[in-house]
Amino acid sequence: MKTVFTALAFVCLASMGAIASDYEAYKELSPHSASELDAMRTLAEKGDVAAILTYGKALEYQRNHTKGISEADVQAWFYKAADKGSGEAWYWIAYTTTNEESRRSALAKAAELGFAPAFDEALEVLLFRAGEKADVIRAKKIADLARQKGIAIYNPSETFATVDACYAAGPPQITPDQRDAIEADENSTESFTPNDNLKWAEGFANGWGVKRDRQKALTFACHGSTVPAELNDMVAHLLERKGVVAFQEPFRFCDHVTSGENGGLCSSAAEDRQQNTRSAQLDVVTTKWSAKQKSAFIDLQNSAGKYFSEHAGSEQDVSGSARSTFFIQEEAKLRDDLLDNLKGFEKGKRPPKDNFVEADKALNVTYQTLLKSTNWQITGTVKPEGIRSTQKLWLKYRDAWAMFGPLRYSGTKAQDWKAWATRKRIVVLKTIVGFQN
Secondary structure, rough: OOOOOOOOHHHHHHHOOOOOOOHHHHHHHOOOOOHHHHHHHHHHHHOHHHHHOOOOOHHHHHHHHHHOOOOOHHHHHHEEEHOOOOOOHHHHHHHOOOOHHHHHHHOOOOHOEEEEEEEHHHHHHHHHHHHHHHHHHHHHHHHHHHHHHHOOOHHHHHHHHHHHHHHHOOOOOOHHHHHHHHHHHHHHHHOOOOOOOHHHHHHHHHHOOOOOOHHHHHHHHHOOOOHHHHHHHHHHHHHHHHOOOOOOOOOOHHHHHOOOOHHHEEEEEEEHHHHHHHHHHHHHHOOOHHHHHHHHHHHHHHHHHHHHHHHHHHHHOOOOOHHHHHHHHHHHHHHHHHHHHHHHHHHOOOOOOOOHHHHHHHHHHHHHHHHHHHOOOOOOOHHHHHHHHHHHHHHHHHHHHHHHHHOOOOOHHHHHHHHHHEEEEEHHHHHOOOOOO
């Protein structure tokens, strides 16, 4: 479904999310003088629907620009028109309310009365962004009405296919035994979903703890998703595999994510699993180390964590809805690199002999080039202060290697560890957005 955000809509609907439509309601609102408002009210009081709507819109503009006019004051007029069967009035009730349930109901009524701009929004609140509150039956009626009346809706082929599939799948039903069985399955335990309905969808789709049932998987997906593109993709995936005894690859919610928020949640869950794997591997590597070596490595890990986190947040552009995903993935890349390096060191692949003074000079040139030659107007969230704060934490990380390295790997020198860490830092600095050679 398509979303059009407006400043006024955001103000009016901040507590429940913006309404999506090609009908930009805020354009219907404009200022009027006191005398004009009085004249509009006089006409509205005579009961003409068009006059009532005109006055209601004028009053809504006043509410957003002056004090003393409440939501109830505005809506009282729109309800007068709604009582006369106006679909547009119901749309404006939805537009001006701050109550989520009232909005859902009003949008549905607006569409049912044939007000074309309400159809996309009604389908969103009833199904595509509804999650567990999905009213598939009502969404189906509105979709059928759109087809009957030739109402143009966004992405009609996918929208109608999803509505029809969700309707055909029936209501979500699961027994306590089925819930317990899915939750007990190891595959389900390791798979992330933001809510239980999507967990049940995965369980029935893949046969995790229960008999595989594509229809049940569909209905739970339809009552679990809150992002239109994600729902369309999951439904299409399940429909394409009709009659397939078992999927070649498991059906997983995270494979269908398109939103920044859910992408961040999936990335976080994946990183939690990967961190558990890293921790297990580190336990194997460090099991025979001395107490002093383990203590030095703990200090190294602490400094690494602070540096990695600051780098992920300050030295890459994390603007946009996918910022949490970018952050998590970048931090994970550094943690993987640390583990890979450690495994190599344990196998005898130590840092080469190097001149730390020369490495440090090269680092300073790179660092100053980045700070002085970068156009900070085009680097998004990456700013000089973030580079500086990260550099300070990296220095502590570098010194932690210089302490740990010689202690664990006899025959190595602190200066070589510093030079090695410095060369790696130069590579990182050169990958930062805005860096110019």
